[in-house]
Amino acid sequence: MTVEVRQHQKTPLWRNATVLKWASQVFVLFMLLFLFGALGSRATDNFAQSDISFGWDWLSNPTGVQIREGIDTLPDSGARALTVGIINTMRVAISGIFVATLIGTIIGIARLSSNWIVNKLATVYIETIRNIPLLVQIFFWSALAVGLPSLTAEDVGTYWFKTSNRGFAFSWVFPDGGFWPWLVFIAVGFFVGRWLLRRRRQHQEDTGEPGHGGWYMAASILVFAVVGWFAWPVLSFMEPVLEAIEKFVANLPQIIVPIVIALGAIAASVWWIRGFFESRRTPAGFGKLTDDDWFRVVFAGFAGIAIAVVAFVIGEFTIKTVAGEVLSVAELAIVGVSNFFGWLGAKFNATDANTVIEGIRSGGPLVFERPQVILAGGAQIPQFGSSGMVLTVPFFAIWTGVTVYTASFIAEIVRGGILAVPKGQTEASMALGLKRSQYLRQIILPQAFRIILPPLGNQYLNLAKNTSLGIAVAFADIVAVGVTIVNQTGQSLPVVLVWMAFFLTVSLSISAVVNYYNRRMQLVER
């Protein structure tokens, strides 16, 4: 019996699955770009007809926005106002992530405790907090704080800690004149400490004696911090060096900006393509590339060149600055980088920073401040002065709200992660004679962390995004500031675009960090 085999022929392009897959993706990409372009021009036309020109002038124009709290309460431009909002948002998000992780971990472990009271307290915390909407909780914290007594003329004075319906004020340590040079000392202490840590680990491996590497590292950082506290003015030579760099950068021709970006983009794509080819190399020799692989290589090369071209085009765009100058994007980049070095240089100025001013300057790297209640304004209203850390009621409400709320979810994730490590791992460790502290650190936690990490990343994203609920209690975050700008200028679409870009950047940054650790922790199987 013979089997009839259909004659082999070369597959035509329109039936090649790989070509179809990539062609459709490229097609969708171009359609999307076209769609956004069309929508964009449509919106611009509409704005033009309704007397609101879609544009970005408000970024550099004075907007008359007043902000209740932040690094600048009367910003001179839209961009400055948004910066204040961004910093307020970041303050909540970053400190919230750290504290929520800490509380969540403690509560999660407490819920696994065999101690009845600890266990039940943790359960009540989790079940209460995660089942009440976040917005309601934020209102609750706000109402709680507003219910506190108000400041009166009798309260005038200096305090360690003071609560009122205007917020919470407490003593705090702030960076002072010598802070940046001192940071350099601490950084050196950190690197020396890491070197010591490695040496101690090696010693432990060689001899079996305990290395105490962590203690050596901590001691190194402490020693450098103490020495740097007094010795930081020796770094003042950095000021002229950084100023020289500032001048050098300021005098660079503006064509250098697109050239650097273009070279960077092309280098990145070459590096990626090289890495890709390397990854296809096996001990047996160079594997055959599939059509799919070739598409990727071509795509990466094309993307590199495209970014290079776009860099030259965008570099020519002009923007009006607050001062009214018209600068190209490339010039603006040069000014920005140059100013950065100038700013950094000023941080190393020892003579100015070293001047001790009673109550304001410590003459060292840090200054300790206690809050004060003062009578301010013509009406002599009692309020918190500028020293110490003052948390306003809105900040307290949104920060406590997102932190306590997210901590309840993190607690469940931590508990689940630890429970998901099979019991056999503990038994095997015990059977080998390992102490509880040893196997928790070496065996259980590394495996639990691997399970905890991805959902933990999701909670960080939620926390960062939930800060936008701060608008409910008038917290001056990027959303609230943006709303004020929209009210003043009518530029709703550009402001929304800025919001989207900001939250996207924050979320993608968090994802990138989490994914990096996730890849490092992954188990090798098969």
Place this chain on the structure above:
Amino acid sequence: MENEQRSTRTLGDPIVITDGVKKWFGDFQALKGVTATVREREVVVIIGPSGSGKSTYIRCINRLEAHQEGTIIVDGTELTNDIKNIEKIRSEVGMVFQQFNLFPHLTVLDNITLAPQWVRKQPKAETEEYAMELLERVGIPEQADKYPGQLSGGQQQRVAIARSLAMKPRIMLFDEPTSALDPEMIKEVLDVMKELAHGGMTMMVVTHEMGFAREVADRVMFFDYGTIVEEGTPEHFFTNPQHDRTKLFLSQIL
């Protein structure tokens, strides 16, 4: 041939002594007074239906389960609530589990060297050298840098045996070491265990492998309902069992 292998070992002093050991899980009594003595270099095979308490019994010997009545003396140390004693005994007693329980985030080599480094405080180089020696003995030195997930079940169980041996234990406990393995992998694990027995290791083995019991064991214990129903040499046990329960069990599995 089989008897010859056994006779090369001379039994030493008692090393595991259990006297009237009782253990409850809630209302359920898993052990109802187990009294037995294991001597140095002796290989004891424990068989019995599931739920008969045989696993619980050997898990009591390194205190993975705490017994509630009776005494257990291992290598001259009585097992009590004293954590120091428990840790000392655990470092002298190796255990191999049905589910291997290798540490999946560590390489084979690190699995083996972890306990000697942290418990015995030995230098890393020394532990790695001995680990390679052990991997040679269990026949998989080429797998040293792989992760447990990359190995077959039989290979994983051999690594688990090497991991226990790295602590240079005086007694090895095996809790159904071949029950989770494919038939062709059972042999490679049993071969390693036989070699261990010939080397003079004191072993307590819970298993359903009757061939292993016949060939290697000095003594067979038959557990049912939390007590030792019958014990004796394999010849006695397999050819001339005394109790009806033993006869029934053997008739069902042989």
